[in-house]
Amino acid sequence: METTHIYSLSDPGLIDDPYGGFGVIREEAPVARGDLGGRPVWIVTRHDDVSTVLGDRRFVNNSLSLPGSTVDARAETLVGMGVSRDRVPYLAGNLVHTDPPDHTRLRKLVTRAFSARRVKELRPRVRVLTDELLTALPGHAGPDGTVDFIEHFAYPLPITVICELLGVPASDRPRWRSWSEDYTSADIGRMDAMLAAMSTYLRELAEQRRAEPTDDLFTALLQAHDEDNGRLSDTELITMVLTLMIAGHETTAHLIGNGLVALLTHPDQRALLRENPELMPGAVQELLRWCSPIVVGMLRYAAEDVTVGDTLIRRGECVQVVLGSANHDPRRYPDPDRLDITRPAGAAGTHHLAYSHGPHYCLGASLANQEAEVAFMALLGTYPRLALAVPREQLDWKPLPLIRQLAHLPVTLGTPS
Numbered sequence: 001m002e003t004t005h006i007y008s009l010s011d012p013g014l015i016d017d018p019y020g021g022f023g024v025i026r027e028e029a030p031v032a033r034g035d036l037g038g039r040p041v042w043i044v045t046r047h048d049d050v051s052t053v054l055g056d057r058r059f060v061n062n063s064l065s066l067p068g069s070t071v072d073a074r075a076e077t078l079v080g081m082g083v084s085r086d087r088v089p090y091l092a093g094n095l096v097h098t099d100p101p102d103h104t105r106l107r108k109l110v111t112r113a114f115s116a117r118r119v120k121e122l123r124p125r126v127r128v129l130t131d132e133l134l135t136a137l138p139g140h141a142g143p144d145g146t147v148d149f150i151e152h153f154a155y156p157l158p159i160t161v162i163c164e165l166l167g168v169p170a171s172d173r174p175r176w177r178s179w180s181e182d183y184t185s186a187d188i189g190r191m192d193a194m195l196a197a198m199s200t201y202l203r204e205l206a207e208q209r210r211a212e213p214t215d216d217l218f219t220a221l222l223q224a225h226d227e228d229n230g231r232l233s234d235t236e237l238i239t240m241v242l243t244l245m246i247a248g249h250e251t252t253a254h255l256i257g258n259g260l261v262a263l264l265t266h267p268d269q270r271a272l273l274r275e276n277p278e279l280m281p282g283a284v285q286e287l288l289r290w291c292s293p294i295v296v297g298m299l300r301y302a303a304e305d306v307t308v309g310d311t312l313i314r315r316g317e318c319v320q321v322v323l324g325s326a327n328h329d330p331r332r333y334p335d336p337d338r339l340d341i342t343r344p345a346g347a348a349g350t351h352h353l354a355y356s357h358g359p360h361y362c363l364g365a366s367l368a369n370q371e372a373e374v375a376f377m378a379l380l381g382t383y384p385r386l387a388l389a390v391p392r393e394q395l396d397w398k399p400l401p402l403i404r405q406l407a408h409l410p411v412t413l414g415t416p417s
Contacts, residue, residue, distance in 0.1 A: 067315075144389075167209070289328075
């Protein structure tokens with residue numbers, strides 16, 4: 001039965017405590033009426049319902065995939081926000097916002113780079129980068145002995161890994177870090193300027209790679225653009241690199257940051273993990289379930305009338321799935337608000353949805369898992385007395401809706417082992 005209450009997705013309570021706030025909605029109305037910046041949406045919060053929407057091809061990511069539609073709603077929204085129309089495709093046409101057959105074509109171009117074999121091959125390099133960053137941490141300590149863990153570890157590790165995978169020269173990586181901050185700043189002027197600078201940079205890098213090809217993902221994508229029957233357009237090439245760069249490090253950085261806070265504020269789980277390092281893969285999955293930095297999935301549109309739970313969603317209506325709420329659904333997880341690194345993450349019917357589900361399951365999930373496993377293992381071993389430098393209640397979270405990401409994470413290192 002439909003509820004008449006309309007929940008605002010910009011409610012300060014959801015920004016301050018998205019897991020708790022959406023948990024209230026989940027128990028009051030599993031499929032609820034919502035408002036997203038003036039746009040009516042259906043908010044889907046329970047695990048089974050979220051999983052159903054993510055896996056159902058009747059829900060599409062791009063409004064142009066709706067029968068008879070000629071309007072790209074996301075593109076028009078971006079224009080309305082102030083993004084230059086000629087740069088909108090870099091945001092509106094990325095892998096996340098496409099549907100088959102374009103999504104299938106684009107995803108196939110990069111799947112090999114994130115295969116289990118390729119990710120395994122990267123592990124030694126990830127460990128080397130991790131050790132280098134950990135060794136350098138004491139040098140970043142301020143006069144009070146604190147280190148910003150986000151600034152000096154959680155960000156540099158994944159951005160270096162994805163830059164090396166793509167083939168971005170080391171000298172150019174600081175500008176990608178800056179562009180990432182522009183991308184996530186919620187400042188449209190900064191984002192628009194970033195898109196202009198980034199597209200110019202990639203065109204220049206493309207000319208360098210044409211002259212001197214290298215064994216990296218960017219060169220492979222460029223060859224698909226230049227030689228492979230136009231399988232990748234000029235705009236798609238730039239958009240793909242932007243998507244891989246941002247998705248390849250932003251969420252992983254904050255998984256590591258959020259995960260560290262969780263372990264430092266649950267000393268029993270931290271001690272258990274140190275004593276039983278074989279628990280690390282499952283621990284990372286539990287951290288993803290418990291404190292993923294991505295709270296919601298992308299907006300979906302119903303391509304036809306669909307019933308979710310007991311609610312009829314009409315063709316063309318928007319659906320906002322809440323991954324974080326689904327991951328804390330007591331119908332799926334016993335005592336869901338308890339962090340338990342021994343929880344059977346892969347057991348039938350209990351797997352989390354932090355990486356989404358269905359056709360849009362995160363392409364880089366295996367790489368993110370590996371980076372987090374290596375990072376936490378080395379971190380706990382190198383700095384066993386690592387601690388928060390401020391009370392948990394004083395941590396500086398980004399004031400952005402629908403995400404859970406730290407702006408800074410001050411820690412004290414203690415004596416290295």
